[in-house]
Amino acid sequence: MSIKPRVLSGMRPTGALHLGHYHGALKNWVRLQADYECFYFVADWHALTTHYEEREVIEKNVYDMVIDWIAAGLDPEQCTIFIQSRLPEHAELFTLLAMGTPLGWLERVPTYKDQIDKLKDRDLATYGFLGYPLLQAADILIYKASYVPVGEDQASHVELTREVARRFNHLYGRGAAFEAGVAAALAKLPKDDARYFEKQRKAFGETGAAEALAKGEGLVRKAAAAIAGWADADTELLLGHLRGSGKTILVEPQALHTEVARLPGLDGTKMSKSLGNTVLMRDEPAAVEKKIRGMTTDPARVRRTDPGDPEKCPVWQFHLVYSDATTKDWVVAGCKSAGIGCLECKQPVIDAIVAEQRPWRERAETYLANPKHVHWIVEMGTERARVVAKQTMKDVRAAMGLDY
Numbered sequence: 001m002s003i004k005p006r007v008l009s010g011m012r013p014t015g016a017l018h019l020g021h022y023h024g025a026l027k028n029w030v031r032l033q034a035d036y037e038c039f040y041f042v043a044d045w046h047a048l049t050t051h052y053e054e055r056e057v058i059e060k061n062v063y064d065m066v067i068d069w070i071a072a073g074l075d076p077e078q079c080t081i082f083i084q085s086r087l088p089e090h091a092e093l094f095t096l097l098a099m100g101t102p103l104g105w106l107e108r109v110p111t112y113k114d115q116i117d118k119l120k121d122r123d124l125a126t127y128g129f130l131g132y133p134l135l136q137a138a139d140i141l142i143y144k145a146s147y148v149p150v151g152e153d154q155a156s157h158v159e160l161t162r163e164v165a166r167r168f169n170h171l172y173g174r175g176a177a178f179e180a181g182v183a184a185a186l187a188k189l190p191k192d193d194a195r196y197f198e199k200q201r202k203a204f205g206e207t208g209a210a211e212a213l214a215k216g217e218g219l220v221r222k223a224a225a226a227i228a229g230w231a232d233a234d235t236e237l238l239l240g241h242l243r244g245s246g247k248t249i250l251v252e253p254q255a256l257h258t259e260v261a262r263l264p265g266l267d268g269t270k271m272s273k274s275l276g277n278t279v280l281m282r283d284e285p286a287a288v289e290k291k292i293r294g295m296t297t298d299p300a301r302v303r304r305t306d307p308g309d310p311e312k313c314p315v316w317q318f319h320l321v322y323s324d325a326t327t328k329d330w331v332v333a334g335c336k337s338a339g340i341g342c343l344e345c346k347q348p349v350i351d352a353i354v355a356e357q358r359p360w361r362e363r364a365e366t367y368l369a370n371p372k373h374v375h376w377i378v379e380m381g382t383e384r385a386r387v388v389a390k391q392t393m394k395d396v397r398a399a400m401g402l403d404y
C-alpha cells in the first residue's frame with residue numbers, strides 16, 4: 001500500500017496527441033508521478049459516447065495514445081497505466097450509481113448542452129452521452145482517488161462526482177454496523193457530553209446551522225485528545241453521525257487545477273484535432289516547420305513593413321510557452337516596430353518545438369518497434385488497477401445489500 005495520496009485521471013483515445021494535450025494535461029501528469037500514487041487510464045468507453053459508430057479506429061488510438069504518454073515521460077514503473085474497458089467493475093459501479101442519481105443532476109452538467117450544440121453533426125440524444133459524467137464519477141470513485149487533475153472544462157464533472165459520493169454515503173453508509181459503532185463511541189463519552197453532542201447533531205440535522213456542526217466537531221476533537229481508548233474509527237463514526245453522512249464508503253475527490261499553459265491552435269482558436277489546427281507530439285521536424293510557418297499572425301501585419309501587436313497574434317502564445325525573456329523582448333520590440341518579419345519571429349518557436357520533441361520521438365521509437373512491450377505495460381497496469389477496483393466493489397455491494 002502506498003501512503004502517497006492517490007491521483008486519478010483519464011483521457012479519451014481520439015488519436016495521436018498534440019501539443020495542446022501535452023501542455024494542457026500530460027506535462028502535469030508527468031510531474032505528479034513522483035509525489036502521488038498515480039492512476040492514468042484510457043477512457044475508451046467515454047470515446048464511444050460520442051463516436052459509437054467508429055469501431056475500427058479505437059484500438060489503434062488506444063495504443064498510440066499510451067505510446068504518446070510514455071514518450072512524454074510517464075514511467076510505467078512509477079504510475080499505473082490501464083484501459084477502462086478492461087475493467088468491467090467501472091460499468092458495474094456506473095450501473096449501481098445510476099439507480100439513485102437524479103436525471104436533473106446530469107441534465108444540468110454544463111458540458112452536456114455545450115457538446116450537443118457543438119457536435120451538431122452527431123446524434124447525441126443517447127442514454128450513454130447523458131451518462132458521460134456519471135461514468136466518469138464511477139471511474140474516479142472506484143479508486144477512492146483524492147485528487148483528479150483535469151482542465152477547467154471538467155470541473156463540473158468532479159463536482160458531480162462529489163455529490164454522487166456524498167449521496168451514496170448518505171444512503172448506504174448507515175447500516176446496522178454503523179449504528180452499533182456510533183452507539184459504542186457515544187458510550188465512551190461522559191454522559192453530559194453525549195447529551196450535548198446529540199443536541200448539536202439534531203440542531204444541525206434540522207436547521208443546517210454551521211454553529212451546531214462546529215460545536216459537535218469540537219466535542220469530538222476534545223474527546224479524541226482526552227479519552228483513553230478512543231480510536232480514530234470513533235472519530236470517523238461520530239463525525240459521520242453528526243453530519244448525517246454515515247460511513248465513508250466512497251471518497252469525495254478534489255479537482256486538481258494546476259497551472260497549465262494554454263496553447264492555441266495554428267489558427268488561433270483552440271487546438272483540436274477536429275479543427276485540423278494541431279501540431280502533433282510526434283510530427284516530423286519538417287512538418288512542424290511547415291505548420292508553424294503557415295500559422296495565422298496579427299492580421300494588421302499585411303506587409304512586412306506594417307507594425308503588429310503580439311497580443312493579437314497566436315504565435316505570441318507559443319513564445320509565452322517556449323521562449324526565454326530575451327527572445328520575448330526581441331519579439332515584442334521587433335513586432336511593434338516592424339523590425340522583424342513574421343517568419344523570422346516564428347523560427348525560435350520552430351526550433352524550441354523540435355528540440356522538445358526529440359526525446360519524445362526517441363522514446364516512442366522503441367515502443368513503436370515493439371508493440372508487445374506496450375501491451376504488456378497496459379496489461380500490468382490493468383491488473384494493478386483491478387485489485388483496487390475489486391475491493392471497492394466488494395464494499396459497495398455490501399453497503400447496498402448485494403453481498404448475497
Ligand code: TRP
Binds near residue numbers: 012043046150
Ligand atoms: N472526461 C475526461 C476528458 O474528456 C476523460 C475522463 C474520463 C476522465 N473519466 C475520467 C478524467 C476520470 C478524469 C477522471 O478529458
Ligand code: SF4
Binds near residue numbers: 301314334340341
Ligand atoms: Fe505575430 Fe511575431 Fe508576426 Fe508579431 S512578428 S505578428 S508576434 S508572428
